[in-house]
Amino acid sequence: MNIEPYGRFLPDYAAVLFRMALTGFLGLQVTEQAPDRKHAKAFAEYEERWFNYTKYQRDIEAAIATVHVSAKKKREQKGLMR
16 A cells, blocks of 8 residues: 555555544634733743644644655655665
């Protein structure tokens, strides 16, 4: 079950795709309104919660973006192979 012509193994993406689908199905999104920036402490706490909540979405998007890059090319981009 390779994704041609990139040679990526589709089951490697199963967990990522499942989490993305589950998040969408359950409607998991940030609904909290940001406090006014005048309240620096409250705003900083909100931003930390928002970052922690959305970091997995960024990881999912980064993982899915690799599907069109061969494993060899990815290693070359990271400088692991010349």
